Amino acid sequence: MKAEARNAAAAVVLLALCAVPFLAGKFTVYLAMRIMLLGIFAVGYNLLLGQTGLLSFGHGAFYAAGAYGLGFFGLHVSGNPLFGVAAGVAAAILLAILVGYLCVRHTEIYFAMLTLAFGMMVFSLIWNAREITGGDDGLIGIMRSPVSFFGLLEIPIGTDRQFYFFILFFFALSVWAVHRIRQSPFGLALAGIRENARRSEFAGVPVRRYRLAVFVLSGAFAGLAGSLEALLESNARPFMAHWTHSAEPVLVSLLGGLSSLTGPLVGSAIFIAMREIIQRFTENWMLWFGIVLLVIILGFRGGVVGTLSAFFRKAAAPGEG
Amino acid sequence: MQSYVHVILAGLSNGMFIWLVASGLTLIFGVLGVLNFAHGSFYMLGAYGSFTVLKYLGAGFWTGLLLGPLAVCAAGFVVERFFLRHVYRIALPYQLLLTFAFVLIFDNLVKIVWGGGALSPPSLSFLGGSIPILGRNFPVYNLFIIAVGPAVALLLWALLEKTWYGRIIRASSSDREMAASLGVRVPALFTGVFVFGTWLGALGGGLAVPYVGLLTPGMGEAIIIEAFIVAVIGGLGSLKGAFVGALVIGVMSAFGTRFFPSFDMFLTFILMGGVLLWRPQGLFGAAR
Numbered sequence: 001m002k003a004e005a006r007n008a009a010a011a012v013v014l015l016a017l018c019a020v021p022f023l024a025g026k027f028t029v030y031l032a033m034r035i036m037l038l039g040i041f042a043v044g045y046n047l048l049l050g051q052t053g054l055l056s057f058g059h060g061a062f063y064a065a066g067a068y069g070l071g072f073f074g075l076h077v078s079g080n081p082l083f084g085v086a087a088g089v090a091a092a093i094l095l096a097i098l099v100g101y102l103c104v105r106h107t108e109i110y111f112a113m114l115t116l117a118f119g120m121m122v123f124s125l126i127w128n129a130r131e132i133t134g135g136d137d138g139l140i141g142i143m144r145s146p147v148s149f150f151g152l153l154e155i156p157i158g159t160d161r162q163f164y165f166f167i168l169f170f171f172a173l174s175v176w177a178v179h180r181i182r183q184s185p186f187g188l189a190l191a192g193i194r195e196n197a198r199r200s201e202f203a204g205v206p207v208r209r210y211r212l213a214v215f216v217l218s219g220a221f222a223g224l225a226g227s228l229e230a231l232l233e234s235n236a237r238p239f240m241a242h243w244t245h246s247a248e249p250v251l252v253s254l255l256g257g258l259s260s261l262t263g264p265l266v267g268s269a270i271f272i273a274m275r276e277i278i279q280r281f282t283e284n285w286m287l288w289f290g291i292v293l294l295v296i297i298l299g300f301r302g303g304v305v306g307t308l309s310a311f312f313r314k315a316a317a318p319g320e321g
Numbered sequence: 322m323q324s325y326v327h328v329i330l331a332g333l334s335n336g337m338f339i340w341l342v343a344s345g346l347t348l349i350f351g352v353l354g355v356l357n358f359a360h361g362s363f364y365m366l367g368a369y370g371s372f373t374v375l376k377y378l379g380a381g382f383w384t385g386l387l388l389g390p391l392a393v394c395a396a397g398f399v400v401e402r403f404f405l406r407h408v409y410r411i412a413l414p415y416q417l418l419l420t421f422a423f424v425l426i427f428d429n430l431v432k433i434v435w436g437g438g439a440l441s442p443p444s445l446s447f448l449g450g451s452i453p454i455l456g457r458n459f460p461v462y463n464l465f466i467i468a469v470g471p472a473v474a475l476l477l478w479a480l481l482e483k484t485w486y487g488r489i490i491r492a493s494s495s496d497r498e499m500a501a502s503l504g505v506r507v508p509a510l511f512t513g514v515f516v517f518g519t520w521l522g523a524l525g526g527g528l529a530v531p532y533v534g535l536l537t538p539g540m541g542e543a544i545i546i547e548a549f550i551v552a553v554i555g556g557l558g559s560l561k562g563a564f565v566g567a568l569v570i571g572v573m574s575a576f577g578t579r580f581f582p583s584f585d586m587f588l589t590f591i592l593m594g595g596v597l598l599w600r601p602q603g604l605f606g607a608a609r
Contacts, residue, residue: 049414055413055414057417102597102598106601108413109356109413110601112356112417113356113549113552117546117549117550117553117593118590120546120586120590121586121587121590124587125587128587243546247418250414250418254414254415284432286425287425287430287433289425290422290423290424290426291422291426293418293422294404294419297418298404298407298408301411301415
């Protein structure tokens with residue numbers, strides 16, 4: 001796609017997202033917020049999986065770090081949500097540095113299992129440290145105070161419609177940031193590491209340091225999504241760190257397609273919508289989702305975005321078929 | 322002193338369950354190169370299968386232990402033959418997610434068939450009760466489990482090292498293509514190994530029925546994480562490593578439960594982190 005066409009498409013999507021709270025009902029607005037949260041989580045995560053080729057099964061831990069970071073900050077220091085989000089992201093970054101340092105020396109399956117294990121370590125810590133984290137009840141009573149710029153300007157985010165724009169702001173910022181990272185020399189070096197780590201090493205790329213950097217970066221986006229969810233649901237739950245939650249950005253990225261920026265975003269929308277629809281008809285949504293997953297893995301490995309763009313490319317150039 | 326002995330015994334019996342699950346996981350990884358998330362589900366299915374034979378068919382414990390895991394083998398066959406076989410050559414995330422899809426499917430099927438609540442199995446008439454060890458009672462069944470673990474280890478060792486099949490399995494695991502060109506029917510062999518690994522996990526589940534007290538649809542997810550940790554500590558693909566790792570983790574978490582009850586899992590993770598810093602390839606893993 002040409003740059004102008006892409007920018008125009010992005011502008012149209014952004015306008016449509018701005019219109020949602022005025023046109024749609026309460027529940028749709030809530031679903032749109034959940035989609036954007038998962039989108040932030042997945043688009044950041046895909047820097048690691050799609051761009052660098054590292055499969056982490058522990059990013060729920062950073063999501064939880066963001067949520068609990070915001071929660072503790074809000075309960076003990078200051079209620080300003082901007083500072084709270086910053087605290088959540090900072091907590092996620094610190095944790096990601098610690099975990100990443102131990103994990104990035106490995107690749108492939110070892111990396112996947114290590115991140116899984118460290119993610120579950122965070123889960124069991126949160127679960128067991130009842131006095132501090134509230135254990136399985138979660139951290140409750142997180143408030144949505146107005147966004148305040150040093151007392152000069154106050155923007156309330158108490159209602160869902162107001163908070164929608166708070167999330168939309170971070171969503172747009174995240175997508176733009178990830179887009180820039182993918183295009184940057186750093187992003188291209190990551191793609192080089194994915195294709196051939198040894199050759200990248202010989203070309204002078206500090207492979208391990210770059211892997212750690214992108215690990216921490218994707219952890220930061222996970223923390224951002226987590227802190228926003230804590231504000232949305234006014235609680236932080238240990239299951240945010242559980243491995244089944246860590247699998248969500250992986251699923252969503254595969255569902256949409258690994259190799260593009262839009263893949264994880266489309267995947268998030270499909271995932272949330274599909275869950276809603278399936279849950280309306282049956283309690284057994286895990287079963288149906290598992291079956292859909294099997295179909296995608298066995299039949300449509302490019303994901304929705306990859307399959308569609310291959311289809312259109314073929315339609316545009318019928319001779320090459 | 323006596324309390325230490327009891328903690329160690331409890332840890333050993335816990336460790337044996339982890340070993341039974343980890344052994345199938347390790348065997349499958351070593352030969353097929355696939356890390357099977359659904360292995361915990363086979364453990365769970367083994368437990369529910371044995372429970373059903375025990376309760377509804379009115380059969381004895383041994384019949385349940387024989388028939389339950391055998392039925393689960395059919396599930397393992399379907400997973401490998403019709404699904405997993407198609408993804409050996411593609412990227413790792415797809416393989417892992419394929420097995421993850423089966424975790425979702427099996428967990429949900431168990432909820433549909435047996436309900437989402439916890440089931441309590443009937444108590445055992447034989448192997449029930451307890452005997453005094455150093456002045457305190459210890460359940461006989463746990464001693465039985467402590468004996469079963471090494472028996473399975475011995476069986477596996479003999480199978481892999483002493484039989485013709487074992488030699489072929491080892492050959493295929495070290496060089497798939499060479500084995501195929503020497504006339505080994507590798508696809509059939511892979512199916513066989515996967516089904517055997519499934520049986521080991523399901524056997525663990527069947528044995529767990531009188532042990533765990535309650536059967537829940539999430540029981541596979543808890544043990545698969547422990548089995549993963551054991552596999553990492555022992556070295557991926559090493560059965561010896563899985564055995565030693567399972568014992569260490571079992572005993573260690575028993576001490577954790579006894580002395581730092583709220584942080585028992587945490588100790589396990591500390592141990593894993595320590596082993597990885599010291600020996601990244603695991604205790605018995607080949608240097609990479």
